[in-house]
Amino acid sequence: MTPEEWQAVLLSLRVALVATLVSLPFGILAAMALARWRFPGRQILNGLVHLPLILPPVVTGYLLLLTFGRRGTVGQWLAETGIVFAFNWTGAVLAAAVMAFPLLVRAIRLSLEAVDPGLEAAAGTLGASPLWVFATVTLPMILPGIIAGAVLAFAKAMGEFGATITFVANIPGHTQTLPSAIYALLQVPGGEERAMRLVAIAIAVAMSALLLSEWLSRAIARRVAS
Amino acid sequence: MTLSVSIRHPLAHFALDLSFEAGPGVTAIFGRSGAGKTTLVNAVAGMLRPAEGRIALGGQMLSDRSHFVPPHKRRIGYVFQDGRLFPHLTVRQNLLYGRWFSGAGADLGRIVEMLGLGMLMDRRPARLSGGEKQRVAIGRALLCAPRLLLLDEPLAALDGARKAEILPYLERLREEGMPILYVSHSVAEVMRLAARVILLDAGRITGSGAPADMLSDPASGLAQSEVGALIPARVAARDPDGLARLDTAAGPLYLPTQDPVGTVLNIRIHSQDVMIALSPPVGISALNILPAVVEQVIPRGHEALIRLRLGPEALLARITARSATALGLVPGMPCHAILKTVAIADHSVSEGVTTGVFSARSR
Numbered sequence: 137m138t139p140e141e142w143q144a145v146l147l148s149l150r151v152a153l154v155a156t157l158v159s160l161p162f163g164i165l166a167a168m169a170l171a172r173w174r175f176p177g178r179q180i181l182n183g184l185v186h187l188p189l190i191l192p193p194v195v196t197g198y199l200l201l202l203t204f205g206r207r208g209t210v211g212q213w214l215a216e217t218g219i220v221f222a223f224n225w226t227g228a229v230l231a232a233a234v235m236a237f238p239l240l241v242r243a244i245r246l247s248l249e250a251v252d253p254g255l256e257a258a259a260g261t262l263g264a265s266p267l268w269v270f271a272t273v274t275l276p277m278i279l280p281g282i283i284a285g286a287v288l289a290f291a292k293a294m295g296e297f298g299a300t301i302t303f304v305a306n307i308p309g310h311t312q313t314l315p316s317a318i319y320a321l322l323q324v325p326g327g328e329e330r331a332m333r334l335v336a337i338a339i340a341v342a343m344s345a346l347l348l349s350e351w352l353s354r355a356i357a358r359r360v361a362s
Numbered sequence: 363m364t365l366s367v368s369i370r371h372p373l374a375h376f377a378l379d380l381s382f383e384a385g386p387g388v389t390a391i392f393g394r395s396g397a398g399k400t401t402l403v404n405a406v407a408g409m410l411r412p413a414e415g416r417i418a419l420g421g422q423m424l425s426d427r428s429h430f431v432p433p434h435k436r437r438i439g440y441v442f443q444d445g446r447l448f449p450h451l452t453v454r455q456n457l458l459y460g461r462w463f464s465g466a467g468a469d470l471g472r473i474v475e476m477l478g479l480g481m482l483m484d485r486r487p488a489r490l491s492g493g494e495k496q497r498v499a500i501g502r503a504l505l506c507a508p509r510l511l512l513l514d515e516p517l518a519a520l521d522g523a524r525k526a527e528i529l530p531y532l533e534r535l536r537e538e539g540m541p542i543l544y545v546s547h548s549v550a551e552v553m554r555l556a557a558r559v560i561l562l563d564a565g566r567i568t569g570s571g572a573p574a575d576m577l578s579d580p581a582s583g584l585a586q587s588e589v590g591a592l593i594p595a596r597v598a599a600r601d602p603d604g605l606a607r608l609d610t611a612a613g614p615l616y617l618p619t620q621d622p623v624g625t626v627l628n629i630r631i632h633s634q635d636v637m638i639a640l641s642p643p644v645g646i647s648a649l650n651i652l653p654a655v656v657e658q659v660i661p662r663g664h665e666a667l668i669r670l671r672l673g674p675e676a677l678l679a680r681i682t683a684r685s686a687t688a689l690g691l692v693p694g695m696p697c698h699a700i701l702k703t704v705a706i707a708d709h710s711v712s713e714g715v716t717t718g719v720f721s722a723r724s725r
Contacts, residue, residue, distance in 0.1 A: 258446040260433040263463030276450045
C-alpha cells in the first residue's frame with residue numbers, strides 16, 4: 137500500500153472515531169428530548185435531526201459549506217476562535233457527524249422508549265435526584281442502545297462521501313478519506329487494483345465494527361437482564 | 363410522625379376529594395380497582411401534584427399552593443405492586459440504592475435478617491421469585507430510613523402461597539413504628555394487618571375506623587360477599603376427633619385446626635354463611651349455633667342484612683327478604699345464629715398462615 141492509501145485509511149478511522157465520540161452526548165440529549173420531553177418545536181427538532189438521512193448528501197455538504205465555510209456565518213465567527221472546518225480534517229468530522237446523527241439518535245431513542253418510567257420513578261422515591269436517576273438507572277439500561285447507535289454512526293462516518301467531498305473537497309493527506317480515495321483511484325486509468333485493496337479494508341473495518349457491537353451489546357444485555 | 367392529607371384532584375371519571383390523617387401503625391386504604399387508591403398514594407409520594415389542597419408529614423408541608431417537595435426529597439418509602447427492582451443491579455445493590463442517597467440510613471444486617479434476604483444478596487432480580495422480589499422491594503424502601511411507608515397492593519401480583527410467604531414479614535414491619543399506608547382491595551390482608559381502615563370509593567372516603575367495625579357495617583359499601591364479621595377467639599381444647607373448641611365472647615365454636623391450645627386468632631364469618639332460627643334448632647348437622655339478638659334489619663332489594671348481637675360481638679346474616687318477613691324479624695328479638703362456615707382469618711403475629719386457607723365447613 138502506498139503512504140497515500142495508508143493516510144486515507146488512518147484519516148477515515150480518525151474522522152469516524154472523533155465524529156462518533158463528539159456527537160454521542162448530543163445524540164443522547166436529542167434522544168432524551170424526542171423520547172421524553174414535551175415542548176413546542178419538538179416536531180421541528182425531530183425533522184432537523186432526520187433531515188440528513190433524507191436530503192441528498194451533496195445538499196447537506198453544500199449547506200455545511202454555506203454555514204461553516206470560510207465565508208459562512210458560523211464559520212467566520214468560529215475562525216476567530218481558532219476553529220477552522222473548511223478544507224480541514226475537522227470539517228470531515230463535522231460532515232460525518234451530521235450525516236451519522238440520525239442513526240445515532242434513532243438507536244438511543246428506541247432504547248430509551250423501552251425503559252420503564254416506573255423504574256425511574258422508583259429511584260426518585262429512594263432519594264435520587266433526576267440527574268442521579270439518569271446516571272444510575274436510565275443510562276445503564278440504555279447502554280446497549282447507545283453502543284448499537286455508536287457503532288452504526290461509526291460505520292456511517294467511515295463511509296460518508298457525498299457531504300464530505302462537497303464540504304471539504306478531496307485533498308490527499310488532509311481531507312481525503314477512504315471513500316474519497318477509492319473515488320479518486322477509480323478516476324485514473326489502472327487504479328482499479330489499488331482501489332480494490334481499499335475496498336477490502338473498508339469491508340474488513342465495517343465487519344469488525346458490527347461484530348464488536350454485537351458482542352458488546354450481548355455482554356451488556358446479559359449484565360442488565362440475566 | 364403523622365401524615366395529614368386534604369386534597370382535590372380531577373381524574374378521568376371523577377375527582378379525588380378527600381382528607382384524612384394517619385399516625386403510626388398500619389392504615390389501610392381499601393377500595394375496588396379504580397377507586398383512586400394509587401392516585402392518592404402517588405400524590406403522597408410526590409409523583410403527582412394535586413390540583414388543590416395540602417399534604418403534610420410530621421409538620422413539614424410537602425405539597426400545597428406554594429410548596430412542592432419533589433419525591434427524592436420526601437423520604438417516603440414506596441413499595442410498588444410490581445416491585446420495580448433495578449434489573450441491572452444485584453439484590454445487595456438494589457437494597458443499598460436508597461441508603462446511599464439518604465446518608466446514614468438503616469442497618470442493612472437487621473433488615474436483611476428481618477426479610478430473610480441473606481441467601482439472595484448476590485442474585486439479580488430476574489432470578490428471584492415474585493415473593494422474593496417484593497421482599498427485596500420492601501427492604502430497599504426501608505433502607506432509606508423513610509418517615510412514612512407506602513405499600514401499593516404489594517401482594518396483588520402474587521399467588522396464595524407467595525402471599526403467605528410475605529404476610530409475616532409485613533406483620534413484622536408493623537413493629538417498626540412508622541406510619542404505613544397499605545393500599546389493598548383484599549379484605550383478608552386488611553383484616554390481618556391494619557389497625558385502621560379508610561374506605562375509598564370513586565375518589566371519596568365512604569368510611570373509616572377499626573377493620574372489624576368496617577367489615578360488619580353493611581353501610582360501608584364493601585361488596586356484599588365481603589361483608590362479614592371478625593371475632594377474636596382462643597383455642598381452648600382439642601378433641602380426639604380433630605375438632606378444636608374455640609372460646610369467643612359470643613360463645614364456644616368448633617372447627618378443625620392444628621393450632622395448639624392457647625393460640626389466639628381471629629375468626630371470620632361471612633354474612634351468607636349465617637342462618638337464623640327463632641327456636642333452638644334440633645336435628646341439624648351444624649355444630650356452631652349461638653344465641654343472639656336481632657339488632658338491625660337492613661332491606662336490600664330481595665335480600666335483607668340482619669345485624670345480630672352476640673354479647674359484645676356483632677354478626678351479619680344475609681337472608682332473603684321473604685325469610686325476614688316470614689320470621690317477623692324486628693330489633694330486640696332473640697334468636698339463634700347457625701353458622702354454616704367458620705374461617706380462621708388470622709393468627710397471632712408471625713404464625714405465617716394465609717388468611718382464609720383453613721376454612722372449615724362445620725355442617
